[in-house]
Amino acid sequence: MKITEILQDAQKTLFSFEILPPLKGESIQTLFNDIEPLMEFKPAFIDVTYHREEYVYKDRGNGLLEKIATRKRPGTVGMCAAIMNRYGVEAVPHLICGGFTKEETENALIDLNFLGIESILALRGDPIKSEPSFTPDPKGHKYSTELIQQIIAMNQGKYMDESLENSDPTNFCVGVAGYPEKHYESPNLVEDIKYLKKKIDAGAGYIVTQMFFDNQKYFDFVKICREEGINVPIIPGLKPLTVLSQLTALPRFFHIDIPEDLVKAVSNAKSKDEIKQIGINWCIQQSKELINFGVPCLHYYSMSKSVAVKEIAKAVF
Numbered sequence: 001m002k003i004t005e006i007l008q009d010a011q012k013t014l015f016s017f018e019i020l021p022p023l024k025g026e027s028i029q030t031l032f033n034d035i036e037p038l039m040e041f042k043p044a045f046i047d048v049t050y051h052r053e054e055y056v057y058k059d060r061g062n063g064l065l066e067k068i069a070t071r072k073r074p075g076t077v078g079m080c081a082a083i084m085n086r087y088g089v090e091a092v093p094h095l096i097c098g099g100f101t102k103e104e105t106e107n108a109l110i111d112l113n114f115l116g117i118e119s120i121l122a123l124r125g126d127p128i129k130s131e132p133s134f135t136p137d138p139k140g141h142k143y144s145t146e147l148i149q150q151i152i153a154m155n156q157g158k159y160m161d162e163s164l165e166n167s168d169p170t171n172f173c174v175g176v177a178g179y180p181e182k183h184y185e186s187p188n189l190v191e192d193i194k195y196l197k198k199k200i201d202a203g204a205g206y207i208v209t210q211m212f213f214d215n216q217k218y219f220d221f222v223k224i225c226r227e228e229g230i231n232v233p234i235i236p237g238l239k240p241l242t243v244l245s246q247l248t249a250l251p252r253f254f255h256i257d258i259p260e261d262l263v264k265a266v267s268n269a270k271s272k273d274e275i276k277q278i279g280i281n282w283c284i285q286q287s288k289e290l291i292n293f294g295v296p297c298l299h300y301y302s303m304s305k306s307v308a309v310k311e312i313a314k315a316v317f
């Protein structure tokens with residue numbers, strides 16, 4: 001079932017979460033161990049992130065370093081199939097522009113279609129760690145809008161090989177990313193939302209937001225989106241802050257603010273356990289307020305650490 005259909009049918013706020021594929025070399029059991037504690041809350045869907053290659057330098061022992069491209073977390077598509085097979089829950093793979101030619105994207109979409117995957121979160125992807133800014137593959141897409149256009153074209157039976165006749169149309173539902181505190185490259189929120197509107201106009205059916213710790217940011221974001229004519233469901237993404245280092249790491253990686261009250265509480269905490277509990281309680285309060293606001297679904301960034309998300313889900317669902 002497509003995510004848009006699941007949201008449409010929902011009688012109350014749904015629960016969903018995002019996981020990362022295990023590190024290369026780890027077994028799929030690592031993933032199941034992470035998912036299992038959350039199954040009792042009947043997730044409406046599970047997102048699986050996509051991780052592009054990174055460059056590592058290997059010392060060749062002769063004073064030379066060899067630059068090698070490696071993907072540390074492969075397996076997104078296989079994991080989605082495994083989740084659907086084992087739990088009967090919709091799995092949503094993330095698909096990115098970075099590192100893909102258009103033809104590779106097409107082939108990936110064919111795989112997803114054959115596996116019975118019906119929804120995709122279409123993203124541009126971040127720059128490779130060693131690059132200052134995002135560089136698309138010369139034969140790939142520069143913005144997520146272009147990726148969405150390719151998916152929608154395949155939904156109309158249009159493949160890259162124009163000589164193909166009567167091609168079987170796919171039937172994907174497409175989700176996209178939204179940023180209540182704006183995307184870091186965008187000059188301002190309104191400008192960013194203009195491009196978000198282009199993603200919806202291109203055919204995306206729902207939005208999942210970047211994490212935020214201040215619900216007012218989400219409320220304001222939804223208001224501007226609606227004023228700009230974006231009428232699709234906007235699913236809030238939430239992450240519990242659980243360790244002290246995240247006070248600086250989360251703003252650095254995700255370009256978000258952490259409210260002063262939360263910073264103070266975490267900074268004054270006497271132990272690691274206290275910090276974790278403060279973060280969990282904060283996320284519970286956020287979740288409850290968002291449910292009262294009438295959000296269609298609460299989407300948790302479990303980041304392969306399901307214990308905190310389980311505690312939150314227990315208090316909220």
Ligand code: FAD
Nearest residue numbers: 049050094123124125126143144177183185186192195210
């Ligand atoms: P885009 O929509 O392409 O936007 C990128 C920037 O360009 C924005 O500033 C936008 O305003 C601007 N822009 C858009 N279109 C145009 C245009 N036509 N002309 C000029 N400017 C334009 N990354 C991963 O690598 N793997 C993942 O699995 C992953 N999952 C994510 C899940 C969620 C819910 C979110 C919020 C982010 C995720 N990311 C992931 C991170 C994401 O890839 C980065 O935030 C990336 O920098 C932007 O992706 P996007 O799809 O929002 O880009």
